[in-house]
Amino acid sequence: MWVWDVVCGFFAHLVSRSNPLWLYYPLCVVVAIVYKATKCDEPRDYAFVLIGPAAAL
Amino acid sequence: MTAPGRPDRSPFAALVLGWILPGAGHAYAGLWGKAALFFVLITALLVAGLVIGRGTVILVRAPSEGNEVRSELRLWYAAQVCAGGPAIALTPISQYIAAEGTIDWADPLHEMGTLYTAVAGFLNLLVMMDAYTRIAYPRRPQQEDQEEDA
Numbered sequence: 001m002w003v004w005d006v007v008c009g010f011f012a013h014l015v016s017r018s019n020p021l022w023l024y025y026p027l028c029v030v031v032a033i034v035y036k037a038t039k040c041d042e043p044r045d046y047a048f049v050l051i052g053p054a055a056a057l
Numbered sequence: 058m059t060a061p062g063r064p065d066r067s068p069f070a071a072l073v074l075g076w077i078l079p080g081a082g083h084a085y086a087g088l089w090g091k092a093a094l095f096f097v098l099i100t101a102l103l104v105a106g107l108v109i110g111r112g113t114v115i116l117v118r119a120p121s122e123g124n125e126v127r128s129e130l131r132l133w134y135a136a137q138v139c140a141g142g143p144a145i146a147l148t149p150i151s152q153y154i155a156a157e158g159t160i161d162w163a164d165p166l167h168e169m170g171t172l173y174t175a176v177a178g179f180l181n182l183l184v185m186m187d188a189y190t191r192i193a194y195p196r197r198p199q200q201e202d203q204e205e206d207a
Binding site for chain 1: 101
C-alpha cells in the first residue's frame with residue numbers, strides 16, 4: 001500500500017500550489033505558440049496549442 | 058495567408074530590427090499580426106521572469122557586496138540579451154534592485170525567473186531567424202503551387 005501512497009504523494013506534490021513547477025506550464029505554452037507561429041501562417045494552426053480540438057471545428 | 062514577398066527589403070535589416078524590438082523584423086516584412094504576437098509574448102515572458110525572480114534575474118554581473126562572484130551569470134545574460142531592447146532596458150533596473158539587497162541564489166523562484174528571461178531570449182532568436190528567412194526566401198502563395206501542379 002505504501003507504493004500507492006508514494007505515487008499519490010508524488011502527483012499531489014506536482015499539482016500543489018507551492019510547487020514552482022506550475023511556472024513551467026505557462027512557459028511551455030508560450031514556447032509552443034511562438035514555435036508554431038514561426039512555422040505556420042494560419043492563426044488557427046497555432047491557436048490549436050491553446051484551445052485544442054475546438055480550433056479544428 | 059502567406060507571407061508577402063518583399064524582394065526590395067533586406068533580410069539583415071529584419072534580423073537587426075527583430076533584435077532591437079521583438080517582432081519588429083516581422084513588422085518590417087509586413088506581417089503585422091505575427092509582429093504583435095511575438096512582441097507581446099516575448100516581452101511578457103521577460104517581465105514575468107523579472108517579477109517571478111523578484112527583479113534580480115537580468116544581471117550582467119553579481120552585485121559585489123553580500124553576493125559571491127558568479128561567472129555563470131554571463132552565460133545567462135548572453136541568452137537574455139538575445140531578447141534585445143527590452144532585455145537591455147531591464148538590465149539596469151535588475152542591477153539596481155540586486156544592489157539594494159542580497160540575492161537568494163538557491164531560491165527556486167529566482168531560478169525560474171532566470172529561466173523565463175533566458176527562454177525569452179532564445180525565442181527571440183528563433184523569431185529573428187524566421188523574419189530573416191521570410192524575406193530572404195519568400196513563400197509562394199498556395200494557389201500558384203496548385204496551378205503549377207495541375
